Amino acid sequence: MTHPARRLSHRRPTIADIARRAGVSKGAVSYALNGRPGVSEETRRRILAIAAEVGWQPNSAARTLSGALCNVVGLALSRPARVLGIEPFFMALVSGLEAELHAHDYGLTLQIADGHASELAVYRRWWAERRVDGVLVCDLRVDDPRVPVLEELGLPAVVIGGPGHTGDLTSVWADDSAPLTETVEYLYALGHRRIAHVAGLSELLHTRVRTAAFHEVTSRLGLSDAITLSSDYTGEAGARITRRLLSSPNRPTAIVYDNDIMAVAGLSVAQELRVDVPGELSIVAWDDSPLCRLTHPALTALGRDIPAYGALAARRLLDVISGAAPAAHRDAPAELTIRGSTGAPDAKRATR
Amino acid sequence: MTHPARRLSHRRPTIADIARRAGVSKGAVSYALNGRPGVSEETRRRILAIAAEVGWQPNSAARTLSGALCNVVGLALSRPARVLGIEPFFMALVSGLEAELHAHDYGLTLQIADGHASELAVYRRWWAERRVDGVLVCDLRVDDPRVPVLEELGLPAVVIGGPGHTGDLTSVWADDSAPLTETVEYLYALGHRRIAHVAGLSELLHTRVRTAAFHEVTSRLGLSDAITLSSDYTGEAGARITRRLLSSPNRPTAIVYDNDIMAVAGLSVAQELRVDVPGELSIVAWDDSPLCRLTHPALTALGRDIPAYGALAARRLLDVISGAAPAAHRDAPAELTIRGSTGAPDAKRATR
DNA sequence: GCAGCCTACTGAACCGGGTAAGCACCCGGT
DNA sequence: ACCGGGTGCTTACCCGGTTCAGTAGGCTGC
Structure with a gap:
């Protein structure tokens, strides 16, 4: 240069x-x-x-040159900036990662890529230039193409996501199936019979897991009107889908959104259409960020300790770097926090 | 190790x-x-x-060892994780930084510190260990203690903020004074006479700039009821302050919030108190993120191209690293986007 | 009294690049 | 024929650590 x-x-x-x-x-x-x-x-x-x-x-360069590790791990994110910007999830994850890495004198380098191909190019370069000792992989997909490449490179990695589809890589995951089932059962107990699920990107593994769980529980409960719709996590998509759902005949009395942004957008559409929440529509958000407490009514949400999840991932990556055998580490599942956006459906108004 | x-x-x-x-x-x-x-x-x-x-x-270590730069710049953030998590500002900034740095084969290392002391410790270590070629400094304060230290270290730096208080360091800033003045004049033109300003952290320079501009324009317009209240940018603070403002006798008919999170929280409080927006209360948010379009009504907001701001900062930092003389670079000011949350005050209801 | 061993250190090589100095060789000009 | 001056390459050393193979000196044991 x-x-x-x-x-x-x-x-x-x-x-x-x-x-x-x-x-x-x-x-x-x-x-x-x-x-x-x-x-x-x-x-x-x-x-x-x-x-x-x-x-x-x-001098870190001198140390690294004479065979030591470089005490840096990498995080490459492939989501478009506009999604990263509003999703509180990533910053929360990063802050947890950071805290744990810092405690072990490790640094974090961040890269925003545009798609899996360029993300893989980033990994290859980081590893070839010996810029990182390991990487964290987010947004796991079904049969994720990144997994075999990372395995072949021999680049220490921890996949954030699962279960499964992580090959021989170490992973950190949480079960999304049980919380979703619990949520639907809770809505059912309140009296809801027409429940919709606004899912995230359909190629993501956890979207599949949640969708499968939703189908399983709704068919078990005999809810034939249950429906899952895919989106891209943006507020616009959340609003659009909600508008469609609420203007359909036989509209749902409860909607479960796969992230908080879409849930907030959905609430706003309901208000715009003068649909009372929770009287005529109950709303549940997946991901419980402070955002869920800002709205009126506040959103019932499925929340987890994301910084702790990040810290766990960081700790496991450091283990892998120092030679630990691959393993899948299970984190605590999301828990449902009931707030003002859910309640029994108002029989008079919701029926038609 | x-x-x-x-x-x-x-x-x-x-x-x-x-x-x-x-x-x-x-x-x-x-x-x-x-x-x-x-x-x-x-x-x-x-x-x-x-x-x-x-x-x-x-091998990057070998290159760096033989005198070359390490092609990495650092970003240390001192805000608590819960604020970083929800403020879309930082991720937008990071994505702009990233894009520009990546184009010049530079990497970004991120560190979340807890306070100025530990942030300075991070800079010292990065520089001593030759881990970065330069740093970006956010959240500029009045007489910021970080400035003299960075000057003394000789660590190339770009301060994101201003004008002034940046010593001999290069800075990138935008004028917040004119947009705020314009906003108040717009509200005045709509007929608002009792306007409040919910400011951010009072020690931040841009808070001072905005507050000064608010005082200047409101006294020029003869608005004796104008009031500025400090907060910490969280939704909780925004809600608390809004509740206090709306329950006071002679409550304001318009509120300008220093970030979008507080504005969303403020809107939600208004809805909770059955205060009609914009009929009884107009709301303006500073920072126009997608969040502002999620609410109902959508928020009138002062927006800037934050990724472009980040890209400018990155470009200037690369200049400084390659020996450019210090300079203050002015970016485009925020522009007011009118949406549903502002309008003429409803004379009958707002007066009392 | 000297082999044997331990302690505390030295000297030099090594990691993987960058680079200044030196040195053949060729070509052209006088 | 000889000098000057470019090419095109080699040699050798530098960066700042780590590490390994010595080695000097002291102590122990028989």
């Missing part, structure tokens, strides 16, 4: 400087600073004192 | 391997791969062909 005029400020001290001042060799300094045997306690203390005095910090 | 069993996969090819296969020296390979003079066209082609064939990629 180019070679800009580099401001020299003050040249950083190196172990050679420390060695000179301590009157020992570079090797001795290295042993002392890394807490390894090979120097006397007294010499070690002297070297550490000098290092502290001159403000020495190891 | 520890030395884990590293999976060797296949040893990455180095320039020495290429040199051997091409029957030339390492030096010649380096010249060829970097497009520098010193090798014949024919040899260069042969070397490039071999490099492509074996899939050679430069």
Whole structure:
């Protein structure tokens, strides 16, 4: 690349400087600073004192070059920026990742890619240039093409998602099936018989899992009017689908949305159409972010501790990097928090 | 650190391997791969062909060690995770940064700190360990303590915010004064005489700028009831303050919120209190994210192209890294988009 | 009294690139 | 015939750590 005029400020001290001042060799300094045997306690203390005095910090490039890890992990996201921007999920995940990585002196590098192909190119480059020790993979799909490539590269990775479809890679996942079933049963108990499910991107594994669970429970309960509609997680899609659902004959009395953004948009459409929530329509959001408490009525939501999920993923990735065998780690499932957006359907108004 | 069993996969090819296969020296390979003079066209082609064939990629640590830049910039954020999570601003900024950095083969490392002290510690470490070539600084404060430290470190930096208070650091900023003035004048023209401003964190420079502009325009227009209240950008704070404002005697007929989250919360409180929007209360949000279009009515908002702002910041940081002199770069100001949440105050209902 | 061993260190190689200096070789001019 | 000056390449060393194979010196044991 180019070679800009580099401001020299003050040249950083190196172990050679420390060695000179301590009157020992570079090797001795290295042993002392890394807490390894090979120097006397007294010499070690002297070297550490000098290092502290001159403000020495190891040059990460030099360390990495001589075989060490680079203490960085990568996260590449393929969703378009406009979705990433509003979904609180990712920032919450990142903050959890970050906290755990930071505690282990690891850094996080972030890259926003546009599609699986460019995401895979990012992984290849990161690994070839030795820029990361491992990566975190989000938005797992059914038969995800990234899995075999990562396996072949030998790049340590943790897949955030499951169950299954992760090959021999380590994964971190939560069961979405039981919470969805519980939610539908709760709506059924309230008296709802026409329930709709506004799902996320249909190629994502967890969309499949939730959709399957929805079909299973609704057919078990004999709800023939149950319907699942796919979307792309945006508010626009949520609004559009809700408008369609609410203007259909035999409209649903309850809708379960696969993320909070769509649920908020759905609530707003209901208000626009003067459909009372929860009197005529109950709304449940998947992902319980502060957003769900901002609306009126506040949204009943399926929430999980996302930062903790991120922290778990980070911890498992560090394990994989230090040689742990692949495993699937199950996190706590989402829990339903009841708020004002759900209730018994108002018999007079909802029926027609 | 520890030395884990590293999976060797296949040893990455180095320039020495290429040199051997091409029957030339390492030096010649380096010249060829970097497009520098010193090798014949024919040899260069042969070397490039071999490099492509074996899939050679430069080892970033080796490059960095021999004096090159590391092609990474850092972003440390000090806001608590729960705020970062819902504010679409940061992800939008990051996506703009990312796009521009990626185009110049630069990576982004992200760190969430808890407070200025630990943020500064992050900068020091990044710089001492040569992990970044420069940093981006957000949430500029009045007399920000980070500025002198960064200047002293000699760490290339671009401050996102202003005007002023950036010392000799390069900055990227947008004028918030004119848009706020324009907004108040618009509300005045609609007939509003009691206008409130729900500001963000009072120590942030842009909060000061907006608050000053609000005072200036309201006193110029002779609005004695104008009031500014500070908050922390969370929905809870926005709701609390709105509740207080709306239940006061002589309640405002229009409120300008310093972010979209608070505006959404404010709208929801108005609905809860059966205050008609925009009939009895007009609402304007600063930051026009998709969130503003999700509510009913949709929010009139002051919006800017945040990804473009991020891209500008990234571009300027790359300039600084390659030796450009410090400068303050002004970005386009926010523009007011009128939607359903503002209108003329309904004389009968709003007066009392 | 000296082999044997441990401790505490030194010296040098190594990681994988970049680069300055040196050196053949060829060509053209006088 | 000889010098000058470019090509086109090699050699050697640098960056700042880690690490391995010595080695000097002291202590122990018989």
